Amino acid sequence: MAVAIAEKRVGKLGERVYSGRVPQLLERGFIAFKSSTYMIVISGFLEPVLYLLSFGYGIGKLLPTITVGSETIKYAAFIAPALLATSAMNGAIYDSTMNVFFKLNHDRIYHGMLATSMGPLDVALGEIGWALLRGFSYACAFMAVIAPLGLVESVWGLLAIPAAVLIAFGFASCGMAVTSYMKSFQQLEIVNMFLLPMFLFSGSFYPISVFPQWLQFTVNLMPLTHAINLVRGLCLGHINMALLGHALYFVVMIVFGLIFTTKRLNALFMK
Amino acid sequence: MxxxxxxxxxxxxxxxxxxxxxxxxxxxxxxxxxxxxxxxxxxxxxxxxxxxxxxxxxxxxxxxxxxxxxxxxxxxxxxxxxxxxxxxxxxxxxxxxxxxxxxxxxxxxxxxxxxxxxxxxxxxxxxxxxxxxxxxxxxxxxxxxxxxxxxxxxxxxxxxxxxxxxxxxxxxxxxxxxxxxxxxxxxxxxxxxxxxxxxxxxxxxxxxxxxxxxxxxxxxxxxxKNYATKEVLEIRFGSDRNQEMGAKLRTMCERIEELPDRVLMYTEDGEALLEKIYAADFHPKTSLVRRSSLEDVFLRLTGRTLIE
The missing domain is CATH 3.40.50.300 (P-loop containing nucleotide triphosphate hydrolases)
Structure with missing residues (x-):
């Protein structure tokens, strides 16, 4: 029976690397989630909520409003979209680095998967798909917290949810490509060394216009800056062409990351 | 086929x-x-x-x-x-x-x-x-x-x-x-x-x-059948003497392998060979007659044991 199923794909595009098994990989994600990984997921949801409480409430007391362009908004409404974008990034990065690293090198789960009639692109898309599902549920949950608090200024803010998925997709596909090069657990720290400053300097807590020109330029190259600008633009209802540019940044990340990941998985497993 | x-x-x-x-x-x-x-x-x-x-x-x-x-x-x-x-x-x-x-x-x-x-x-x-x-x-x-x-x-x-x-x-x-x-x-x-x-x-x-x-x-x-005899006689003289004794026993069997810990003698009849060895006044510390195995085939083919 397994043979008949595999033969159905003969002659189709990418038949050597892809067998259409993404749903099965997501099914694995759900089974593992039920039994063991739910704690990590809960903490991933709590993180932005805690940031919002601590900074939104604390700093919000000192600085009730902030001026963006010509508009004055509540400080909490300024940081909430940034936290949404950041949590999409963090969830995607956790899934595609730490999780993938363990499955790849420690438990060798992918070795088992690739001994079946699946291909490396199935594994890449399945893992990234799982990261996206998580990004999507984080975004929905966080939205359910901030919208009733009146921190979403525009109805365009609903689009922040698909935007968060797009952001998660970009980070997950690049994260997995990077992880495939990692040889040791310690090397994963490199990812954190990159993420933390990006989070602190990408305009989460204040507009980057306070920085000198050269730093603004650097920060504008970072993916999280584009993620925050995209989500914030939607939540505040500042709809313009720049948003398309930010989204395009992530489309490029996705394509680049997927090509790389599949290549690397092929190189790792088809040695 | x-x-x-x-x-x-x-x-x-x-x-x-x-x-x-x-x-x-x-x-x-x-x-x-x-x-x-x-x-x-x-x-x-x-x-x-x-x-x-x-x-x-x-x-x-x-x-x-x-x-x-x-x-x-x-x-x-x-x-x-x-x-x-x-x-x-x-x-x-x-x-x-x-x-x-x-x-x-x-x-x-x-x-x-x-x-x-x-x-x-x-x-x-x-x-x-x-x-x-x-x-x-x-x-x-x-x-x-x-x-x-x-x-x-x-x-x-x-x-x-x-x-x-x-x-x-x-x-x-x-x-x-x-x-x-x-x-x-x-x-x-x-x-x-x-x-x-x-x-x-x-x-x-x-x-x-x-x-x-x-x-x-x-x-x-x-x-x-092709690469070993029917039986093997394994004898030990102590690790420092196996090599020396192996050289003396060489003519008594079809083939001999001197390993660091023992001497393997390939023959069709292990018990008879052991009697001949005693009769010739050699006194191994231990002796064992067994059927030949794939281990012996490997030793014959490569000069090495399977598990090193």
């Missing part, structure tokens, strides 16, 4: 300058149990990975069920059940979930796989461990689960890479028993091992490999 299931000609695999598999030829036929016997590093696992369509050959040809693994990886893997040397069970899942999801990876329906899980738990004698986490299983149980997992897609060919390495004798015997049952059901088995007793027990036919090349091929019995 009918067409072989697997056929390799001049199969070669290089990693940089290192040649892991050096131009080997072999055929595996339906329903037989075919072995790769050799020490660690002989190229057995590499050959297995090429057959399993998870490694690309450097040169030569190989066809599995008439297909080239380089062009039809997923289709070929759909025919195979793979038991890797290193267990790669899904540690986040339970025993039953491991079997279930593995069947799903082949694209099999939920209903089919669920029925299969019960059957395989019984086969692997793991019914009581159904909901246990994999990490809490013993080594033997993990191995049985890995074999059960490889059977979930009802493969025509089951590939086992060092199936009993690291297991205690009892666990090994349970596992061999399970493999015998599969053989009786007509599953083609491909086994790599560096244990000569395992090869003798399980394989109908085998190739003896060393340093990437095939040294000999045949059934265990025919290999022993």
């Amino acid at each position: 009918s067409n072989p299931l697997i056929s390799a000609r001049g199969l070669t695999k290089k990693f940089g300058d290192f040649t892991a598999v050096n131009g080997i030829d072999f055929d595996v036929y339906k329903g037989e149990s075919f072995g790769f016997l050799g020490p660690n590093g002989a190229g057995k696992s590499t050959a297995m990975r090429i057959i399993g369509a998870t490694s690309q050959r450097t040169s030569g040809t190989i066809s599995i069920l008439g297909k080239d693994p380089e062009l039809h990886g997923p289709q070929i893997r759909a025919h195979l059940g793979v038991v890797p040397q290193q267990d790669n069970l899904d540690m986040q899942l339970s025993v039953a979930e491991n079997l279930y999801i593995y069947g799903r990876y082949f694209g099999l329906s939920r209903k089919f796989v669920k029925g299969k899980v019960d059957e395989l738990l019984a086969f692997a004698q793991l019914e009581e461990k159904r909901d246990a986490k994999v990490e809490n299983l013993s080594g033997g149980m993990k191995r049985r689960l890995t074999i059960a997992r490889a059977l979930v897609s009802e493969p025509e060919i089951l590939m086992l890479d060092e199936p009993t390495t690291g297991l205690d004798p009892q666990a090994r015997h349970i596992l061999w028993d399970r493999l015998f049952r599969l053989k009786e059901q007509g599953v083609t088995l491909l086994i790599t091992t560096h244990f000569m007793d395992e090869a003798e027990q399980l394989c109908d036919r085998l190739i003896v490999m060393d340093k990437g090349s095939i040294m000999a091929e045949g059934s265990p019995a025919s290999l022993i």
